[in-house]
Amino acid sequence: MYGLLKSALFGLPPETTHEITTSALRVAQRVGAHRAYAKQFTVTDPRLSVDAFGQTFPNPVGMAAGFDKNAEIPRALAGLGFGHIEVGAVTAERQPGNDRPRLFRLPDDNALVNRMGFNNEGADTVGARLDAEPLPDVPVGVNIGKSKTTPLADAPDDYTYTFSRVGDAVDYVVVNVSSPNTPGLRELQGRDQLAAILEALQDAGASPLLVKLSPDLHQDAVADAVELANDLDLDGIVATNTTTERPESLSHPHAGEQGGLSGAPIRERATEQVRFVAERTDQPVVGVGGVATAEDAYEKIRAGASVVQLYTALVYEGPWVAKRINEGLVSLLERDGFDSVEDAVGADL
Numbered sequence: 550m551y552g553l554l555k556s557a558l559f560g561l562p563p564e565t566t567h568e569i570t571t572s573a574l575r576v577a578q579r580v581g582a583h584r585a586y587a588k589q590f591t592v593t594d595p596r597l598s599v600d601a602f603g604q605t606f607p608n609p610v611g612m613a614a615g616f617d618k619n620a621e622i623p624r625a626l627a628g629l630g631f632g633h634i635e636v637g638a639v640t641a642e643r644q645p646g647n648d649r650p651r652l653f654r655l656p657d658d659n660a661l662v663n664r665m666g667f668n669n670e671g672a673d674t675v676g677a678r679l680d681a682e683p684l685p686d687v688p689v690g691v692n693i694g695k696s697k698t699t700p701l702a703d704a705p706d707d708y709t710y711t712f713s714r715v716g717d718a719v720d721y722v723v724v725n726v727s728s729p730n731t732p733g734l735r736e737l738q739g740r741d742q743l744a745a746i747l748e749a750l751q752d753a754g755a756s757p758l759l760v761k762l763s764p765d766l767h768q769d770a771v772a773d774a775v776e777l778a779n780d781l782d783l784d785g786i787v788a789t790n791t792t793t794e795r796p797e798s799l800s801h802p803h804a805g806e807q808g809g810l811s812g813a814p815i816r817e818r819a820t821e822q823v824r825f826v827a828e829r830t831d832q833p834v835v836g837v838g839g840v841a842t843a844e845d846a847y848e849k850i851r852a853g854a855s856v857v858q859l860y861t862a863l864v865y866e867g868p869w870v871a872k873r874i875n876e877g878l879v880s881l882l883e884r885d886g887f888d889s890v891e892d893a894v895g896a897d898l
């Protein structure tokens with residue numbers, strides 16, 4: 550059924566498609582239609598429920614950051630059957646992001662390249678919206694990034710300001726130091742810079758607090774970041790963001806566009822990082838990167854992810870993606886004799 554709609558949507562530039570989709574979901578949310586369609590998309594099964602960083606996730610398949618940057622449609626997205634929604638990235642300042650075009654499809658590769666550059670309405674506006682609007686009854690996290698014009702040295706204040714505006718309403722906070730599209734941002738993954746940001750946020754009361762890492766980090770740097778997360782008693786690690794690398798397997802000319810690659814080509818790499826992180830911490834890991842099927846989600850869960858997220862697969866698979874993954878997960882758990890998703894977390898470690 551998504552086939553027809555997909556051909557129409559794929560005939561338009563990707564960002565236009567995103568805007569149309571978002572507008573439709575905004576309307577659906579305003580008139581309450583999400584409550585009706587949620588019945589079509591939601592899989593309710595106690596075996597799918599996961600407790601992690603103080604939250605109860607009704608199922609382990611979440612909406613990754615970047616789709617709902619301004620926290621406009623969290624209830625409409627929850628209605629699509631996602632077990633949690635991560636809104637943002639939000640920055641302290643309102644930003645237009647990079648010039649268009651800045652989002653590219655690689656259909657033959659089931660991938661996207663984006664260089665959005667943290668386009669968002671800013672912490673004041675998004676914070677006011679989060680405070681005013683009811684949130685869905687699944688956990689909602691906020692992904693926070695650094696404003697483009699803020700020097701790296703002032704990053705702790707910038708992140709803390711954003712947290713002070715958007716943190717109260719949500720269930721968890723993710724520090725994004727891994728987007729490839731804000732110059733210098735990924736340098737903040739270094740131990741001293743990251744410690745300064747995380748400590749400032751902890752002092753400001755951010756809890757649960759997680760950090761999202763790049764798949765391009767060298768293993769030593771990942772190990773350092775995990776050690777820091779352990780030392781600071783952080784609540785979890787999100788692995789991974791998009792990559793600036795381009796696997797040779799990519800066939801579409803858009804592979805040459807600058808930005809972060811997401812989708813199927815980063816699946817394995819992201820799973821490797823989930824495993825690497827999970828082997829080094831007792832804190833929950835959120836697995837993201839190339840999850841499109843139940844098998845993909847299960848692979849990350851067995852590698853140590855407590856919950857998973859996706860973005861690119863919603864574009865290629867359509868609105869039934871969370872339902873399909875959740876139904877498939879139940880079958881995989883049954884096949885392998887696990888009583889629940891929680892039982893399967895880290896089974897391959």
Ligand SMILES: Cc1cc2nc3c(=O)[nH]c(=O)nc-3n(C[C@H](O)[C@H](O)[C@H](O)COP(=O)(O)O)c2cc1C
Nearest residue numbers: 613614615637638663790811812838839859860861
């Ligand atoms: C258009 C686009 C915008 C994104 N924006 C953000 C963002 O603002 N913050 C963030 O942490 N990740 C962002 N991401 C990365 C996703 O959250 C996710 O980590 C990545 O796409 C890998 O998952 P996927 O393969 O399921 O898409 C974005 C991804 C895409 C495709």
